[in-house]
Amino acid sequence: xxxxxxxxxxxxxxxxxxxxxxxxxxxxxxxxxxxxxxxxxxxxxxxxxxxxxxxxxxxxxxxxxxxxxxxxxxxxxxxxxxxxxxxxxxxxxxxxxxxxxxxxxxxxxxxxxxxxxxxxxxxxxxxxxxxxxxxxxxxxxxxxxxxxxxxxxxxxxxxxxxxxxxxxxxxxxxxxxxxxxxxxxxxxxxxxxxxxxxxxxxxxxxxxxxxxxxxxxxxxxxxxxxxxxxxxxxxxxxxxxxxxxxxxxxxxxxxxxxxxxxxxxxxxxxxxxxxxxxxxxxxxxxxxxxxxxxxxxxxxxxxxxxxxxxxxxxxxxxxxxxxxxxxxxxxxxxxxxxxxxxxxxxxxxxxxxxxxxxxxxxxxxxxxxxxxxxxxxxxxxxxxxxxxxxxxxxxx
Numbered sequence: 001x002x003x004x005x006x007x008x009x010x011x012x013x014x015x016x017x018x019x020x021x022x023x024x025x026x027x028x029x030x031x032x033x034x035x036x037x038x039x040x041x042x043x044x045x046x047x048x049x050x051x052x053x054x055x056x057x058x059x060x061x062x063x064x065x066x067x068x069x070x071x072x073x074x075x076x077x078x079x080x081x082x083x084x085x086x087x088x089x090x091x092x093x094x095x096x097x098x099x100x101x102x103x104x105x106x107x108x109x110x111x112x113x114x115x116x117x118x119x120x121x122x123x124x125x126x127x128x129x130x131x132x133x134x135x136x137x138x139x140x141x142x143x144x145x146x147x148x149x150x151x152x153x154x155x156x157x158x159x160x161x162x163x164x165x166x167x168x169x170x171x172x173x174x175x176x177x178x179x180x181x182x183x184x185x186x187x188x189x190x191x192x193x194x195x196x197x198x199x200x201x202x203x204x205x206x207x208x209x210x211x212x213x214x215x216x217x218x219x220x221x222x223x224x225x226x227x228x229x230x231x232x233x234x235x236x237x238x239x240x241x242x243x244x245x246x247x248x249x250x251x252x253x254x255x256x257x258x259x260x261x262x263x264x265x266x267x268x269x270x271x272x273x274x275x276x277x278x279x280x281x282x283x284x285x286x287x288x289x290x291x292x293x294x295x296x297x298x299x300x301x302x303x304x305x306x307x308x309x310x311x312x313x314x315x316x317x318x319x320x321x322x323x324x325x326x327x328x329x330x331x332x333x334x335x336x337x338x339x340x341x342x343x344x345x346x347x348x349x350x351x352x353x354x355x356x357x358x359x360x361x362x363x364x365x366x367x368x369x370x371x372x373x374x375x376x377x378x379x380x381x382x383x384x385x386x387x388x389x390x391x392x393x394x395x396x
Contacts, residue, residue, distance in 0.1 A: 001384055003027075005035040006359065009044035011351060013366055016046055021357040024384035028353060042386070044361050047378050048370055051351050052113030052358025053310040054340035057208075057241055057269045057294025060100035060117040060136070060146070061129040064299050065308075067099065072304060078184075078212065082154055085301045086124055096132030103298060104136060104144050107308040109388045111360035111377045113144055114346045116294070118151040118178050118208070121169050123161045130169055143382045147344060149208050151178030156195060157186040163195050170203040179209035183221045190224060197228045206237040206345065208269075211245065214277070218245025219253055226257075229264045239343055241269040241294075246284075247277030258287035267343035270335070271296045272313075272320035281321040281331055292343045293317050293335035310336040311362075311374045318371065329368040357384040 004021040011017060011029070018033035019026060035041065062085065064070050074084040088094070100117070107115060119130045130148060137146040150169035152162050156179070170177060177200045182192035200207045213221050222245060229238050240261075246254060246268065261268065267290040268279050284291040293313050298306030307313070311333075317323075318332035341349035348356040359381040364370035380388035388394050 003035055003039035004357070004381070004384060004386070005033060005039050005041045006049070006361075006381075007041060007043050008046055009049040009361060010046060011049050019049065019359065021359075021381070021384045024357055025348070026351070026353050026355050026357050029351065040386075042379065044379070045363075047361040048364045048366070049351065050111070050360040050362060050367075050370065051337050051349065052360060052380075052382065053111045053336050054292075054344065054346065054349075055107060055112050055115040055294055055308075055310055056292045056336070056340040056344055057271065057296060058115060058117055058306075059119070059297050059300065060103055060115070061096035061119045061133050062297055062300040062302070063099050063103045064301075065099060065103040065106060070299075070301060070304075072301065074301065078181075081302050086122065086154060088301050090124060096129040097135045100133045100136040101139065103308060104140055104146065105393070107310075108140075108144050108380065108382065109377070109391050109393065110309045110311075111380045111388075112308065112310050113358040113380075113382045114147075114341065114344070114349070115144060116147045116149060116176070116208070116344045118149040118210075119174070120153040121150045121162070121165050122152065122154040123159050123165065124154075126165060127169055127172065130172075130174060134173060143385070143387055145346060147175040147346075148173070149176040149178040150174035151210075152180055155180060155185045156182075157188055157192050163199065166199055167202075170199065170205055174205075176206050176208050177203070179207065181210065181213050181221075182224070183217055184213050189221050193224055193228055197232060197234075200234070201232055206239070207234070208239040208241055210241045211243050214244050215248045216245075216253075218243070219249050219257060221245075222257055223260075226260050226264055226266060229266055235265040238264075238266045239269055240266060242271065243268045243279045244276050246279035254283070255287075258283060258289055262288035265290075267292065269294055269343070270317065272317040274320060278320060281317065281323065281335070285331060290339055290343050291335060292340035293332070294340075309374060311371050314371045315374065326366065326368040329371055333367050333371055358382055
């Protein structure tokens with residue numbers, strides 16, 4: 001691989017520096033770097049240098065990206081949306097591989113180089129959707145790092161045979177084991193979590209649980225989850241996605257749960273929706289809880305919303321959490337960069353020598369301006385190769 005030298009770029013508010021990329025990794029950052037005669041040299045024009053962005057929670061297999069518009073007429077209950085999606089996919093033959101590819105490449109053009117995607121595993125489709133996303137993962141390897149979460153969207157205990165499919169999914173390369181509302185959906189949280197964590201322990205895989213359950217019901221379930229994290233020594237290996245309950249309980253109960261989450265190094269994922277109570281970024285950070293961000297679904301049968309621009313998601317996190325000072329907006333940016341990489345376990349991340357060279361150039365004076373203006377990405381580098389310019393695909 002040819003060396004790449006990015007000249008005249010800025011890291012945060014610092015003076016202009018150069019970045020030397022060698023063998024797909026950052027070799028040096030500093031002023032006046034010289035490169036080999038055959039190196040590819042790019043003038044950054046004083047643009048702001050960001051690390052590759054991270055999508056911490058989406059569903060690549062569900063999207064209708066680059067497809068005809070889907071007219072949404074589904075009911076408002078969670079089970080309505082689950083049943084509608086399962087029936088629609090079966091009737092249309094929705095192809096997870098091609099749609100996942102289209103959306104993953106759209107993410108890449110916007111500077112996202114790491115994605116955690118939940119993928120439906122159920123007794124109707126089996127592992128078909130997972131196979132499709134894995135095909136996309138293999139095709140885009142080296143450009144986009146895609147983690148897959150084997151996700152029982154239709155429930156675990158209520159659909160016999162799902163546990164066996166999840167077992168197969170983990171054996172066949174799913175990176176993470178997903179879960180869904182053990183109380184509200186499975187109606188037997190202790191048994192549901194025992195099965196789930198038993199599978200995770202068997203395969204040595206981390207866990208990422210969708211927890212939509214509100215208020216005290218969600219808090220009760222969260223305590224049961226944390227009991228198992230402690231019992232199995234799974235500190236640093238569990239994510240609670242959505243965690244709406246953390247936005248809808250009294251201060252004393254919240255304080256206790258945040259302390260447990262911090263002690264057990266269990267992270268929280270937020271999409272910052274305006275329609276539901278959400279975990280507060282400020283409270284999580286003050287308690288020492290890792291909180292990070294993602295879109296959830298993007299233009300699928302659940303929602304017409306969402307965007308592969310993670311700076312737009314950072315702005316939504318900032319708005320939902322009333323983050324106004326520049327240093328506070330940087331917390332929202334951390335939700336789609338460093339915090340997301342740590343929570344998902346993406347290795348070799350960041351703007352330091354030795355890290356994988358996933359780099360984004362934006363014409364902005366600082367991180368806060370980059371978040372709120374969301375200008376086109378001047379340049380995107382993935383694994384040391386130039387992959388996009390000004391929102392368009394590029395070949396170095």
